[in-house]
Amino acid sequence: EAGVAQSPRYKIIEKRQSVAFWCNPISGHATLYWYQQILGQGPKLLIQFQNNGVVDDSQLPKDRFSAERLKGVDSTLKIQPAKLEDSAVYLCASRLQGFTEAFFGQGTRLTVV
Amino acid sequence: GESVGLHLPTLSVQEGDNSIINCAYSNSASDYFIWYKQESGKGPQFIIDIRSNMDKRQGQRVTVLLNKTVKHLSLQIAATQPGDSAVYFCAENNDYKLSFGAGTTVTVRA
Numbered sequence: 126e127a128g129v130a131q132s133p134r135y136k137i138i139e140k141r142q143s144v145a146f147w148c149n150p151i152s153g154h155a156t157l158y159w160y161q162q163i164l165g166q167g168p169k170l171l172i173q174f175q176n177n178g179v180v181d182d183s184q185l186p187k188d189r190f191s192a193e194r195l196k197g198v199d200s201t202l203k204i205q206p207a208k209l210e211d212s213a214v215y216l217c218a219s220r221l222q223g224f225t226e227a228f229f230g231q232g233t234r235l236t237v238v
Numbered sequence: 239g240e241s242v243g244l245h246l247p248t249l250s251v252q253e254g255d256n257s258i259i260n261c262a263y264s265n266s267a268s269d270y271f272i273w274y275k276q277e278s279g280k281g282p283q284f285i286i287d288i289r290s291n292m293d294k295r296q297g298q299r300v301t302v303l304l305n306k307t308v309k310h311l312s313l314q315i316a317a318t319q320p321g322d323s324a325v326y327f328c329a330e331n332n333d334y335k336l337s338f339g340a341g342t343t344v345t346v347r348a
Contacts, residue, residue, distance in 0.1 A: 129281070156334060167327050167338030168282065181335055216281050220334070225270060227336060229281030 127151065129230035131217050137236045143205035146233045150198070150219030156180075158227065159192055159202050160216040168216055174200065207237045248343045251322075257315040259342045261328035264309060268330035273302060273313045276325045276341070285313070285326075320346050 130149040138144050150157050155176050160168035171190065173180040176197040185192065189208070194200040204211055214232040251257045263271070270289045274282035288295045288302045288311070295302050301314040315322055325341040 158336070160338075165340075167329075167340050168336075170335060170337070173335060218281070225272070225287050225331065226284045229283070231279070231281050 131230035141206040148217030154219035156220040158218040162214045259313045274327045
């Protein structure tokens with residue numbers, strides 16, 4: 126079974142630039158999550174989708190971060206403009222409805238300089 | 239706010255010994271708890287979970303204990319192997335939202 130796919134694996138940008146990350150969840154998984162993991166910390170939930178609807182985006186900095194899942198499958202997370210403190214690994218995870226286990230992708234490591 | 243946390247940031251274990259990783263939580267409404275393992279450069283990988291109405295669950299070489307009285311859970315790894323070296327996170331689930339603690343880095347000594 127294919128896992129959660131994310132791209133790119135690495136990205137280096139200058140502050141105030143914009144960046145986008147892509148996630149392809151496991152086929153059939155209705156729930157999709159984006160997490161931010163700062164070095165040395167646990168993942169922090171940014172946004173949770175159920176199909177193409179947002180379930181929770183309370184911790185998403187909406188002045189600069191946006192995310193969409195238009196067809197209820199792939200998702201993109203965008204940062205515009207980026208700040209130095211956005212340097213982190215951005216993890217995408219998906220879960221099959223009715224099950225507890227969430228499967229994570231390898232993440233995108235973002236460095237803002 | 240309520241959060242999940244781990245007692246120790248690092249743990250060094252001799253190969254073959256048993257490991258115990260501890261976690262304290264504060265949200266009594268959480269309906270289940272999960273342990274994840276994260277190796278360098280990879281995303282977190284599910285190890286085992288336990289529902290709030292249980293106090294013990296066993297898997298292959300791993301056991302999770304839940305003490306709701308003191309809001310504490312632990313992960314026990316039997317016969318620790320070099321491949322067990324990783325960062326371990328406990329997470330609590332509320333309404334299918336996972337909240338993670340800071341993690342414990344486990345280093346296995348040969």
